[in-house]
Amino acid sequence: MDRDELLGLLRAFEQEALEYVLIGATAMGLHGIVRATEDADLFVRATPENLARLRTALRGVYPDDASIDEIRDSDLLGEYPSVRYYPPTGDLYLDIMTRLGEAANYDSVEKEIKLVEGIRVSVATPAALYRLKRDTLRPLDRRDAAVLAERFGLKDTD
Amino acid sequence: MPVERYRSVEEMNAAPIRVVAGDPFERFVRICRRYWLLAPRRYPCGVFRFRTIEEAQAARARVSREAKRPAE
Numbered sequence: 212m213d214r215d216e217l218l219g220l221l222r223a224f225e226q227e228a229l230e231y232v233l234i235g236a237t238a239m240g241l242h243g244i245v246r247a248t249e250d251a252d253l254f255v256r257a258t259p260e261n262l263a264r265l266r267t268a269l270r271g272v273y274p275d276d277a278s279i280d281e282i283r284d285s286d287l288l289g290e291y292p293s294v295r296y297y298p299p300t301g302d303l304y305l306d307i308m309t310r311l312g313e314a315a316n317y318d319s320v321e322k323e324i325k326l327v328e329g330i331r332v333s334v335a336t337p338a339a340l341y342r343l344k345r346d347t348l349r350p351l352d353r354r355d356a357a358v359l360a361e362r363f364g365l366k367d368t369d
Numbered sequence: 370m371p372v373e374r375y376r377s378v379e380e381m382n383a384a385p386i387r388v389v390a391g392d393p394f395e396r397f398v399r400i401c402r403r404y405w406l407l408a409p410r411r412y413p414c415g416v417f418r419f420r421t422i423e424e425a426q427a428a429r430a431r432v433s434r435e436a437k438r439p440a441e
Contacts (some may be wrong), residue, residue: 212401213400217398240393243392244386245397245400246400247401247403249401249404249433276414278415290420293419293424294419294427295418297417301412304412306425325408362423
């Protein structure tokens with residue numbers, strides 16, 4: 212995960228007014244629970260206008276990458292709510308989601324704004340991250356949930 | 370850390386939480402960088418789509434395994 216590349220992405224998201232929220236390890240890192248990750252996970256609001264903003268933002272960071280056009284409304288608004296984008300730099304990748312299962316999506320996730328190097332970054336709250344992670348099967352997610360619960364005093368009722 | 374002033378509690382609650390350089394963000398990217406140096410990878414470029422989180426996680430694990438490459 213390259214620092215400047217990640218900042219460039221977050222800046223582009225802000226400039227294009229993308230409606231998104233960071234979840235996963237990147238969001239946890241911004242809450243001070245730091246572990247390594249290879250990707251940045253985000254929910255985006257599932258509208259054609261917002262997905263157009265997403266493509267514009269990505270083109271601003273990776274202007275020569277024609278594969279950005281393959282991030283299609285018909286997928287993210289249809290049968291494929293999860294799209295993984297590997298930029299040509301090869302230093303990180305993005306998991307872009309419009310929904311997770313039946314319940315979780317951009318609108319259902321509580322979010323807050325953090326300022327990172329002057330960039331307004333939309334991040335899921337610790338409680339929202341905890342709810343996303345506590346019921347999953349992946350051991351890493353369950354560990355993340357346990358750490359979130361301990362650090363922020365969260366309970367199953369949160 | 371600069372002092373911030375608010376006219377109301379509502380304004381204060383709506384204000385972004387400031388993450389200063391050297392704080393969580395810097396630690397986060399530093400540890401990711403260290404991880405990358407210890408376990409360098411070469412990812413496939415492009416866009417891949419998934420119907421479910423399980424599909425996405427299986428592909429992530431597969432790519433992560435296959436993308437490992439010797440440290441340069």
